[in-house]
Amino acid sequence: FGLSLPAVAVLLVALLCLDPHCRVGSAPICAHGPSGCHIPSLADLFDRVIQHSARMHSLSNDLHSEFEQYFLPSKNHIGKIYRKCHTSNILTPNGKDNAQKLAREELTEVILKLLMAWRDPLFQLHQSMAHQQDFNSFSSNKALEMGDMAHELRKGVEKVAEKMRVLGMLGNSVTGLSAAEAMLPLSDSGEAMSDYELLYCFRRDSNKVQNYLKILKCRIVPEHDC
């Protein structure tokens, strides 16, 4: 054909740069305001994430009680006190007053840290439950759903934080949002935690997330249900 490679490259670059209409951009779907489509308000977003967290906690409750019923017939709680969850390092408010004293940004950050820390352990939990024959398929499905839900919830809370930042409700002191790291579920002695321990810890942490979200919501958008 006769055109050399550099000439082709120059042509391509010229096309891309000179014709702006060739560039692919993204436009928001709801570009035309309220008449175009329904933009969820902050209150709607909060309601959604709170519902999500309630569902997640009830799933973890079910799984934990199933475990206790079938695998630990003696309701012997000795030994619990020495169990340490891998999220114990994250400082979380332990009561209503402490949670209310925390600033919005810090509370949001705590929620995101918790959710992020459970991303991999929940996946591990589902894997190990699916491989054991002791569990029926319902339990392992619940574990999978729980893991997905934690992932979705984290995305949802991030959206809520984004919206709050846009509306000016959040200061810029939130630096930890992107820096929340995934943690390995190791107990004190360095061994991997058992399924039961993981379930116990997640049940507790999901209850924390649910409570913190509700506190946050009623502080920021106290219209209904507060």
Next chain:
Amino acid sequence: MWRDAEQALTLMWLLSWISHSMCHSSPGRPRITRCRSPEKETFTCWWEPGSTGGLPTSYQLYYRKESSLEVFECPDYHKAGNNSCYFDKRHTSIWIIYNITVVASNALGKAYSESVEVDVMDIVQPHPPENVNVTFMQTTNSPYFLVQWQPPHDADTRSGWVTIKYEVRLKIENSGNEEDSNWESYSAGKQLEFSIYSPQPGANYIVQVRCKLDQGLWSEWSPSAFIQIPDNMSDTQNAFMIIAVTLMVIIFLLTAGVLTVKMKPVKHFFLPPVPEPKISGLDTQLLKSGKAEDIFSALITPGYPQIAQRSDHQVEYLVVSDYDEEMDFNGKAHLEFQKGENCLTDTAQKVSQNSIQITLNSSQDVRTTLSEHVYSGAVSSQLSATSGVLGEPQELLPLDCNGLPVKAQDQNTQMSSGSKCEHVSINPAGLMGYVEVDEEKRDQTPLVGEDYSMVTDVISDKILVLQDSIPKQGHKEVKCDKTFKAEETGVVFEPLGYLETLTTFSSGS
């Protein structure tokens, strides 16, 4: 003797001393019965003491938190009553395991209860709802009663810390009847009121409400609220009215039915009789009872049949013939039909709006089916005549309004120019297949009046199919006129020029 007395005294003293010292011992082990948090901010634990050992015993509660080894003592022994420990907000941490032990101690020793581990998150049980009241709402058509309540005073919903859900239950207070003694429960969500529709009039209801926080434990049932539903008088009046009206209607229907059956005038009023086909001038009673000659003489009255009019009216013919074998009458039925003014004289007669379909099945058992279809346009119909004698079915003779192979002679002196009816009479006599009138067979039982037992089929409103049980001759006549009458073979009671028509057919080739 003194020795015995000394021994007895010593023995008694020893015994009393022993028994006295046996009443005192270290205390028995206490037992922690339950711990509860009413609002997820504070909690209380209760214990049950063991034996006291006869000495004054004191109890202490010690606890340890999950992550530390430091031991604390109960902050408040009195707020929640005897043998209890109340942890206030400052001392309560949620999502942490408490290891709690109760120690009973007296002069002779101590006793430790079993340790109990609690997480406040697991022991949340609120107080029951407060100020439950019930009011009866009397609306016009759907009465109901409204249950209202207040949340327990210590639950904090305003900050969103907890979410309360309620449940209402009610039952009818019935002293003797066991069927109604079950509670009906309804979930009331987060609202503070609840409506119960369609209550039983005159019943005594007991209503209770309870609540729970998030996924915690249900509270105790609130104190009962009572309500008496008044007897609804308008309802009973309505019931009486309805019953009375229904009875009246039933009685009316019964009398009408009875009267209808018994009395003819009433019967004619409710069920008007269907008019029978009547031929003017024909006395049916005479036909039933009289002889042939009388009948005929009755028929031929002045002006009946209107023979004199024949020349004034058009002659109508029904022409049925086969094109190819027109002169061969073997086993074929010939019917000629012509409608005078509308049809051409030639074979291509045009029957204006009529076509005739004629089927002859066999000469032994002649069942002739005649049907007349009145079409608005040109149609073709088929004539199929079969003769069982010949052992072969007749070929179909197409009858077409435009090119009419079907011819039958007919005289319908009463026909006006616009009329569309015609006579058709077919008489396949033996092998000839002629349409023939056998006048000697007239005295056979006529099919008249109300004797429709020979009719096997009704094709249109002008055609009856008759069953011929004496198939000597296959007389079939279909008269399509306003006064319709179908007759069995052999007997001709065609008043409208039929006699003339009969004579026009020849019985031979």
